[in-house]
Amino acid sequence: xxxxxxxxxxxxxxxxxxxxxxxxxxxxxxxxxxxxxxxxxxxxxxxxxxxxxxxxxxxxxxxxxxxxxxxxxxxxxxxxxxxxxxxxxxxxxxxxxxxxxxxxxxxxxxxxxxxxxxxxxxxxxxxxxxxxxxxxxxxxxxxxxxxxxxxxxxxxxxxxxxxxxxxxxxxxxxxxxxxxxxxxxxxxxxxxxxxxxxxxxxxxxxxxxxxxxxxxxxxxxxxxxxxxxxxxxxxxxxxxxxxxxxxxxxxxxxxxxxxxxxxxxxxxxxxxxxxxxxxxxxxxxxxxxxxxxxxxxxxxxxxxxxxxxxxxxxxxxxxxxxxxxxxxxxxxxxxxxxxxxxxxxxxxxxxxxxxxxxxxx
Numbered sequence: 001x002x003x004x005x006x007x008x009x010x011x012x013x014x015x016x017x018x019x020x021x022x023x024x025x026x027x028x029x030x031x032x033x034x035x036x037x038x039x040x041x042x043x044x045x046x047x048x049x050x051x052x053x054x055x056x057x058x059x060x061x062x063x064x065x066x067x068x069x070x071x072x073x074x075x076x077x078x079x080x081x082x083x084x085x086x087x088x089x090x091x092x093x094x095x096x097x098x099x100x101x102x103x104x105x106x107x108x109x110x111x112x113x114x115x116x117x118x119x120x121x122x123x124x125x126x127x128x129x130x131x132x133x134x135x136x137x138x139x140x141x142x143x144x145x146x147x148x149x150x151x152x153x154x155x156x157x158x159x160x161x162x163x164x165x166x167x168x169x170x171x172x173x174x175x176x177x178x179x180x181x182x183x184x185x186x187x188x189x190x191x192x193x194x195x196x197x198x199x200x201x202x203x204x205x206x207x208x209x210x211x212x213x214x215x216x217x218x219x220x221x222x223x224x225x226x227x228x229x230x231x232x233x234x235x236x237x238x239x240x241x242x243x244x245x246x247x248x249x250x251x252x253x254x255x256x257x258x259x260x261x262x263x264x265x266x267x268x269x270x271x272x273x274x275x276x277x278x279x280x281x282x283x284x285x286x287x288x289x290x291x292x293x294x295x296x297x298x299x300x301x302x303x304x305x306x307x308x309x310x311x312x313x314x315x316x317x318x319x320x321x322x323x324x325x326x327x328x329x330x331x332x333x334x335x336x337x338x339x340x341x342x343x344x345x346x347x348x349x350x351x352x353x354x355x356x357x358x359x360x361x
Contacts, residue, residue: 003031003032005100005101005104006023006031006032006075006097006101007032007033009093009096009097009100010022010023010032010033010034011034013034013093014034017079017089019079019080019081019086019089020033020034020035020038020079020080021033021034021077021078021079021080021089021090021093022034022035022038022039022077022078023075023076023077023078023097024043024046024064024075024076024078025074025075026047026050026074026075027042027046027047028042028043028044028045028046028047028050029041029042029043030042030043031075043059043060043078045059046059046064046076050064050066050076054066055067055094056087056090056091058082058087061080061081061082062078062079062080062081062082062086063078063079063080063081063082063083063086063087063089063090064076064077064078064090065077065087065090065091065093065094066094067094067095067097067098067101068098068101075097075101076094077090077093077094077097078090079093109134110134110136110169110172111168111172111174113130113131113134113136114172114174114184114229115172115174115182117226117227117229117230118144118182118184118229118230118233119176119230119233120230124227127226127227128226128227131226136226138225138226139224139225139226140186140224141186141187141188141189141191141222141223141224142184142185142186142187142222142223142226142229142232143184143185143187143191143196143219143220143221143222143223143232144182144183144184144185144220144229144232144233144235144236145182145183145184145185145196145199145200145203145217145218145219145220145236146180146181146182146217146218146219146220146233146236146237146239146240147161147180147181147182147183147203147207147215147216147217148179148180148181148215148216148217148218148240149179149180149181149207149213149214149215150179150214150215150216151213151214152207152211152212152213152214152215155211155213157181157207157213157215158173158174158175158181160206160207160210160211160213161173161181161183161203164202164203164206165183165185170186171183171184171185171186172184182233183203184229185199187222189224191222193254193256193257196219196222196254197219197252197254200217200219200252201252203215203217204216204217204251204252215251216240216243216244216250216251216252216253217251217252217253218235218236218237218238218239218240218243218253218254218255219236219239219252219253219254219255219256220232220233220234220235220236220239220255221235221255221256235255236255238255238258238262238265239253239254239255239258240253241265242258242261242262242265243258244356245261245265245352245353245356246261246349246352246353247261260346260349261349264346264349264350264353265353269354272350272353272354273354275347275350276347276350276351276354279331279333279343279344279347280331280332280347281332285331285347285348285351287330288327288330288331292323292326292327293348295309295313295320295323296327296335296344296348298312298313299320299324299335300341300345304335304336304338304341306320306321306324306336324336331344
């Protein structure tokens with residue numbers, strides 16, 4: 001990884017310096033160079049010379065300056081020539097590369113650290129010790145957002161999402177599978193759920209509109225403590241799975257808005273089957289045809305209002321009343337009564353859950 005970083009800087013500097021320049025590792029192997037033909041070459045005698053040559057020395061017509069982001073020198077810049085300008089160029093380039101490598105290492109370590117926290121791969125007691133070592137803020141509000149690609153182009157969703165959130169010190173993006181990308185987003189305290197949904201919508205719209213990638217998004221609960229990131233991630237996963245069962249048309253599902261679906265999803269299937277048998281003692285739910293189920297759905301959407309539902313269905317009020325009476329006869333539940341309507345609504349969701357047959361049970 002460092003080789004690519006060094007090569008990018010060396011290429012940008014070669015025109016300004018107008019001399020061959022590059023970087024060797026502690027063995028004297030050229031790992032980056034403005035002359036690509038030299039990459040891989042091993043400088044004879046460098047490994048021994050670097051130990052007693054000090055930070056700056058010359059060898060074989062090249063000026064060297066050692067550097068590292070750790071406690072010992074791992075690398076050295078070399079610049080063509082043994083004159084004073086060559087030594088100055090090497091010194092300046094060494095300072096630049098040391099700062100860049102230090103920033104790169106810190107960023108990479110932070111990203112890897114966050115990934116381990118999210119995936120629960122680090123002991124709780126080690127989280128704060130590592131955070132202090134990385135100078136990582138532990139008490140800011142964050143949320144985990146799971147982006148799952150369902151279909152799309154060859155463009156990586158990871159690359160797109162990374163481009164949308166360029167502040168790598170506050171926001172972290174990483175892949176956990178071929179289809180799943182995680183965004184750990186720093187947010188303000190007390191953020192409104194609508195703002196999180198708008199954020200998720202911008203991701204979905206960008207993926208679909210600009211890159212033809214279809215994706216669904218699960219949003220965990222905002223957390224105020226670093227150790228709770230794993231919980232927020234699990235909630236985002238649950239939101240995704242529950243949404244797949246109960247809200248198949250939704251592309252954005254928030255854990256906080258799952259409602260009773262979250263409870264049903266966590267119940268054993270045997271308990272759900274017992275519940276259906278108890279509710280539908282008079283007749284099976286399978287006895288209701290598609291038209292009747294559609295009527296029930298619209299009735300619930302209109303808050304059990306007979307007049308509004310009949311207008312929406314373009315049927316006479318008496319026709320709707322007749323259908324509701326038919327449902328009462330088949331199931332023993334009068335949907336015009338609030339308590340019966342709740343039981344029936346839950347029963348429909350339980351039936352949907354059993355039909356989906358989640359793999360976890």
